[in-house]
Amino acid sequence: MRSPGKNRKLFIILSMVVIFAGAGCKSGSKVPREVKQAEKAELQMQKEADKEYEKQVKRHYKMQSKQSKQIMKEMKRSGKSANKSKQRSFWERLFNNDCK
Numbered sequence: 518m519r520s521p522g523k524n525r526k527l528f529i530i531l532s533m534v535v536i537f538a539g540a541g542c543k544s545g546s547k548v549p550r551e552v553k554q555a556e557k558a559e560l561q562m563q564k565e566a567d568k569e570y571e572k573q574v575k576r577h578y579k580m581q582s583k584q585s586k587q588i589m590k591e592m593k594r595s596g597k598s599a600n601k602s603k604q605r606s607f608w609e610r611l612f613n614n615d616c617k
Contacts, residue, residue, distance in 0.1 A: 578586070 581589075
């Protein structure tokens, strides 16, 4: 005679397999056409906004004098070295994600 625990374990394992197999098959459902069109339109609008932003940034840099461009480069370099002591170590940022 079989023990009741063994049948219960077998039933639980089989039911879990069926549940996971059913969840995997459900992922192939179709997305409505309206949703696809809305996503496509949103993506197109985002691309246009990015292009306009890049265009404005280039225009801004063109308007700067050579002296101001040089000063900005120097400030960028000095800012990196000045803020290096404030930055947390690589391992701390990698493993300790709590905000400090």
